[in-house]
Amino acid sequence: MDSEKVIARDNNYVLHTYNRNPIVIEKGHGLHAYGPEGQNYLDFTSGIGVNSLGYCDLEWAEAVSRQAHKLQHTSNLYYTAPCSKLAKALCRRTGMSKVFFANSGAEANEGAIKAARKYSFDHYGEGRSTVITLVNSFHGRTLATLTATGQDGFHQYFGPFNEGFVYAPAGDIDRLTKLVDAHTCAVMLELVQGEGGVVALDPLFVQEVRALCDEKDLCLIVDEVQTGVGRTGTFLACEQYNLRPDIVTLAKGLGGGLPIGAVLVSDKVAAGMGPGSHGSTFGGNPVVCAGANVVMGRLDERFLAGVREHGAQLRAGLEKLPHVTDVSGLGLMLGVQFEDGIQASDVLAACRERGLLVLTAKTRLRLLPPLVVTAHDIERALVILDEVLCGMDPLRP
Numbered sequence: 186m187d188s189e190k191v192i193a194r195d196n197n198y199v200l201h202t203y204n205r206n207p208i209v210i211e212k213g214h215g216l217h218a219y220g221p222e223g224q225n226y227l228d229f230t231s232g233i234g235v236n237s238l239g240y241c242d243l244e245w246a247e248a249v250s251r252q253a254h255k256l257q258h259t260s261n262l263y264y265t266a267p268c269s270k271l272a273k274a275l276c277r278r279t280g281m282s283k284v285f286f287a288n289s290g291a292e293a294n295e296g297a298i299k300a301a302r303k304y305s306f307d308h309y310g311e312g313r314s315t316v317i318t319l320v321n322s323f324h325g326r327t328l329a330t331l332t333a334t335g336q337d338g339f340h341q342y343f344g345p346f347n348e349g350f351v352y353a354p355a356g357d358i359d360r361l362t363k364l365v366d367a368h369t370c371a372v373m374l375e376l377v378q379g380e381g382g383v384v385a386l387d388p389l390f391v392q393e394v395r396a397l398c399d400e401k402d403l404c405l406i407v408d409e410v411q412t413g414v415g416r417t418g419t420f421l422a423c424e425q426y427n428l429r430p431d432i433v434t435l436a437k438g439l440g441g442g443l444p445i446g447a448v449l450v451s452d453k454v455a456a457g458m459g460p461g462s463h464g465s466t467f468g469g470n471p472v473v474c475a476g477a478n479v480v481m482g483r484l485d486e487r488f489l490a491g492v493r494e495h496g497a498q499l500r501a502g503l504e505k506l507p508h509v510t511d512v513s514g515l516g517l518m519l520g521v522q523f524e525d526g527i528q529a530s531d532v533l534a535a536c537r538e539r540g541l542l543v544l545t546a547k548t549r550l551r552l553l554p555p556l557v558v559t560a561h562d563i564e565r566a567l568v569i570l571d572e573v574l575c576g577m578d579p580l581r582p
């Protein structure tokens with residue numbers, strides 16, 4: 186079916202909650218996405234940080250299809266090997282004690298909030314349930330995670346919103362400390378605010394938050410839905426912040442393209458989450474876990490060193506481009522700020538015309554290439570970006 190028909194049908198029948206790019210992607214291989222008429226795109230979005238191994242990695246696709254032929258689903262009333270294998274790999278890799286599997290980032294964050302509140306309830310009783318999150322954060326689209334998201338734009342139309350969330354500006358430990366009272370149970374943050382504009386938190390601020398959480402016995406929830414699973418050059422971004430969280434959430438890149446979320450908890454938090462406390466029909470699905478196990482197996486130290494190396498190469502190249510005033514982020518999660526008068530959305534559209542797919546976040550261009558990106562792919566993307574930016578004049582938009 187040709188692109189025009191696919192787009193017309195989608196526009197007729199799919200609820201218009203997305204501003205989609207006017208292109209259809211039919212298949213993919215590695216860094217490349219292909220359209221029905223043979224269009225070839227170099228993809229620096231990886232499905233918003235999801236396709237960690239690129240499109241249709243052979244080992245991943247074979248593991249997924251082998252598992253689909255063997256057992257596609259049971260339920261959480263029974264044990265399956267792919268699920269326990271993934272749980273063990275995640276705990277060993279992160280030093281966390283136990284995992285709960287969900288199906289998305291928002292769902293993982295819901296689980297994290299529940300686990301933090303349960304810990305607080307068990308130790309301090311009712312009424313200690315408020316979660317402090319950061320201004321400009323993004324934690325998901327369910328009602329609780331929308332409320333946790335520290336952006337006013339998300340707190341409209343769908344009310345009443347949940348109680349129990351308050352917001353502190355990132356980097357301001359005094360304001361955050363002032364929000365702590367007898368009702369506070371947790372602090373929740375992203376180490377690099379992704380949707381909020383690819384803003385990395387100040388390491389000193391993060392250490393101050395950890396110390397505050399220790400002092401008041403608050404759970405520190407780190408939302409690594411976007412930063413986790415190698416994206417920033419270490420398995421967790423926490424490692425680069427020398428941070429020991431009480432709860433970490435993962436999702437996007439973990440399944441290599443299949444829907445999964447994970448809530449990783451420390452011993453003290455795990456203790457409260459007994460039978461009946463939480464659940465999911467699909468969570469821990471064997472096909473999804475088979476895919477995630479391939480991702481986990483691939484992300485050894487050598488692989489992660491490659492992510493850091495390619496992240497540094499991409500950052501250095503971006504910094505040299507015309508009209509670029511700042512490059513933010515960590516590893517292969519980068520944001521590019523342009524001079525006034527150049528809109529990231531215009532750069533995105535011009536890149537797409539030249540066969541390069543990129544993202545935006547707030548005023549920035551955002552790059553989230555698959556973790557298997559090569560030096561050659563990066564050079565190619567930089568050439569296209571250079572051509573696009575050379576053709577732009579901030580004074581004559």
Ligand SMILES: *Cc1c(COP(=O)(O)O)cnc(C)c1O
Nearest residue numbers: 289290291323324325379410411
């Ligand atoms: C994408 C994202 C989410 C939401 O994940 P979904 O899978 O879309 O529910 C939550 N937190 C962060 C930091 C994210 O980047």
